[in-house]
Amino acid sequence: MLYFIGLGLGDCKDITVKGLEIVRQCSRVYLEAYTSILTVGKDALEEYYGRELLLADRDMVEQQADEILKGADVSDVAFLVVGDPFGATTHSDLILRALNAGIQYRVIHNASIMNAVGCCGLQLYNFGETVSIVFWTDTWRPESFYDKIKKNRDMGLHTLCLLQVPSLSRGRKIYEPPRYMTVAQAAEQLLEILQNRRDRGEELAMTQDTVCVGLARVGAENQTIRSGTLQELASSDLGGPLHSMIISGDLHPLEVDMLKLFSGPEGLKTLKMTDSSTYVS
Amino acid sequence: MLYFIGLGLGDCKDITVKGLEIVRQCSRVYLEAYTSILTVGKDALEEYYGRELLLADRDMVEQQADEILKGADVSDVAFLVVGDPFGATTHSDLILRALNAGIQYRVIHNASIMNAVGCCGLQLYNFGETVSIVFWTDTWRPESFYDKIKKNRDMGLHTLCLLQVPSLSRGRKIYEPPRYMTVAQAAEQLLEILQNRRDRGEELAMTQDTVCVGLARVGAENQTIRSGTLQELASSDLGGPLHSMIISGDLHPLEVDMLKLFSGPEGLKTLKMTDSSTYVS
Structure with missing residues (x-):
């Protein structure tokens, strides 16, 4: 399963309880790093979530989506987005690629601007x-x-x-x-x-x-x-x-x-x- | 402090970590009960939050706001709203009454429709x-x-x-x-x-x-x-x-x-x- 998880707008604790539980049990966790920012950095998120975060810049999402999707058909991968996954940007391209590869996805919403x-x-x-x-x-x-x-x-x-x-x-x-x-x-x-x-x-x-x-x-x-x-x-x-x-x-x-x-x-x-x-x- | 806390759209666990921490330490917790619904009821929320929820219907919010605001200048009161506190409805009236009574407020955002x-x-x-x-x-x-x-x-x-x-x-x-x-x-x-x-x-x-x-x-x-x-x-x-x-x-x-x-x-x-x-x- 590929999880798109919104982080909300403020700091580490603006993730939802559901989102946090999923982050902590996924095999890999990506942090989308090109559309927005929180008031805390990657380090603070990693410490609070207790997970290593892999930065996914625009190039990676657009050109190396296979890397993100690898194994998501048999294990869980999370893709974290500041705000809501469908706020100012959508992630339609990644969703369509996932489905094409036989990978299901799920969205955990949050506040966006x-x-x-x-x-x-x-x-x-x-x-x-x-x-x-x-x-x-x-x-x-x-x-x-x-x-x-x-x-x-x-x-x-x-x-x-x-x-x-x-x-x-x-x-x-x-x-x-x-x-x-x-x-x-x-x-x-x-x-x-x-x-x-x-x-x-x-x-x-x-x-x-x-x-x-x-x-x-x-x-x-x-x-x-x-x-x-x-x-x-x-x-x-x-x-x-x-x-x-x-x-x-x-x-x-x-x-x-x-x-x-x-x-x-x-x-x-x-x-x-x-x-x-x-x-x- | 009067906290306006968004509950998100799905179930108990769509509240943010920050929102949940605040709910658990407030002296009274109101659940706004007239604009929207979750897929779970008041009982499920009470059990998960570990708190009694006081239902605030439209009459109460409009005509008995003093009841909600009572003591919020010296202790913490939470007002829970399905979705985001400023989604399809705003709570401007309650905010203005609070400020008039010398009570500060804070908003914990969440996803809304x-x-x-x-x-x-x-x-x-x-x-x-x-x-x-x-x-x-x-x-x-x-x-x-x-x-x-x-x-x-x-x-x-x-x-x-x-x-x-x-x-x-x-x-x-x-x-x-x-x-x-x-x-x-x-x-x-x-x-x-x-x-x-x-x-x-x-x-x-x-x-x-x-x-x-x-x-x-x-x-x-x-x-x-x-x-x-x-x-x-x-x-x-x-x-x-x-x-x-x-x-x-x-x-x-x-x-x-x-x-x-x-x-x-x-x-x-x-x-x-x-x-x-x-x-x-």
């Missing part, structure tokens, strides 16, 4: 399509995520923005420097896009005063949530990775009350709402 | 707004969820449909009979709406041949996933609650490969794609 962001008080069923924001380069400055935010806001929906995490360059054994995008960097990019669109005479989906939420290390002891205008978040410092950002859509009064918990003393508490999600002092 | 549906192979970031489908009565036959499905499909996005669960009538101590909506019932309603809209000459967002996914007891040992056309799901029997349904949007080839795993022998395997999400034999 896709549902845990509800902790800021915005209701999950008021979210539209999730977007990804990546670092711009000199020659590659994609703005398509803004258009998705616009569509969501046109329908009154919130947008979860997943921010770039370091990844292994495919096909080459060269690791990028570990660069995690911060909420401030994402907000800066979005402000620049708004300026570009304004220059082109476009009708804007949002302004620098639109209410946004920055989230860092969701689910961890030192989780930080900060609500404020886009402009405010562009100068925020939420500390270490991982960061995510939400662009609000229409806000329900109870959602506003929750967001006020996460604003600074100079923040939303003293602000007046002008439209459903834009505040002015 | 909102992220665990990824197990069918459809990618979470290709989902639009989530909709709810409720039982029609003679006088109340809301169709608004169809319009949301249409908007999602216009953008190529999948739609997660949460199906009605029994709820306690607010304000009166009268429990509705425990009636959980099945995938077949939801599909039937959707077919009827399509017929209504067709009769009115509307351009339809989908047809009876649109690819849908029925999910039952996601995360449990006896989880069942069934992919097929809307028409096929209308005559499906996925067994006991809880059920959810997905209306597909544009399908990526890898998503199609995954959905084929969950179709019957006469199902998608033998079907040809006509547009991005409609199959014909």
